[in-house]
Amino acid sequence: MSFIRSLTDQRAAARCVTLSQLAPQGAWQLSLLHDRPQHLLIWTTRGQGRVTIEGLRRGVSVHNALFVPAGTLFAYEIGAQGFGLALEIPTWLPLGLPGSPHHLRLRDNRAQAEITGILEAMQREQSRAQPLMAEAQAAQAALASVWLRRQIQLQPAEARRQTAAETMVQDFCRRVVTGFRSGQLPGDFADELGVPMRELDRVCRDCAGRSADEILTERVVHEARMMLARPGLGPADAAERLGFASTDYFERYLAHHGGGASAAPRRRAAGA
Incomplete structure (x- = not known):
């Protein structure tokens, strides 16, 4: 099946949104650790913030590009004056995107103008809603993919090797993505x-600024709040899908952690 032919067989198209549109229910949708079914390319154009990707926390500022593959645990805390654009790319598009996260700090004015132009062209295409829009959006996403991979190749190779602690935290975060409902x-x-457990907790605090308990809690809370925002899905359904023993305990848990993840989770399986 050709690339263009495949467009007609898929429902979810690539799209460009602002960071606020990426979190329509509130800042928690980005600031709590979670993973998404689409690839994300985030281009920060104003302000500063912090990003945590697979348990590694770092600062973000203007002209930073973040690539977060689908299914990657991450959180983005942007300041009050921050602004950026996000490109959502469905996994079915055959664009040759990297399989790992990337954080690029771009100083080249031409590279900055190129990605800004691609994303703004996508926004214009979306606003017009003309025929063949999905194909046009896919073409723009392909250009963004080329831009991203080109910038990765042009970045100087990092001399510092990943530490054993960072590898451990990343492994833990990947297990959280697949097992937080259990x-x-x-x-x-x-x-x-x-x-x-003491060692895992220590390295999580060092790398992510969160304990292992807090990382898991954030992912559970994010999913719970997303579930409860869906029409027709009540607390009993959400509790069962997230591995809670009772609806009452689920509601107490969410009430306690709904505003953040400052305390450790109790044993969900026991409901106490």
């Missing part, structure tokens, strides 16, 4: 990793 505790994940 009712497991951080200690269960630590056992899977073959490390003491």
Whole structure:
């Protein structure tokens, strides 16, 4: 099947939105750790913030590009004056995108103008809603993919190697993505990793600015709030899907953690 032919067989198209549109229900949709079904290319054009990708926390400022592959645990905390654009790319588009996250700090004016132009062209296309819009959006996404991969190749190679602590945190975050609905505790994940819970907690705090408990809690809370925002899905359904033993405990848990993840989660399987 050709690239263009495949466009007619898919429902979700690439789209460009502002960061506020990426979190229509509130800043928590970006600031709590979560993963998304689409690839994301975030282009920050004003202000500063912090991003945590697979447990590694770093600062973000103007003319920073973030590529977050689908299914990657991340959170983006942007300041009050911050502004940026986000390109959502469905995984079915065959664009040769990287399989790992990237954070690019761009100083080249031409590179900055190129990605800004691509994203603004996508916004104009969306506003017109003309025939063949999905194909036009896919073509713009392909240009953004070329731009991203080109900038990655042009970036100087990093001399610093990833530490064992960073590798451990990344491994833990990947397990959280696949297992947060199971009712497991951080200690269960630590056992899977073959490390003491105290060690996992320490490296998570060092790398992510969050304990292992807080990382897991944020992912659960984000999913719970997203579920409860869907029409026809009540607390009982959400509790069952997230591995809680009872609806009452789920509601108490969410009330306690709904505004953040400052305390450790109790054992969900026990409901106490």
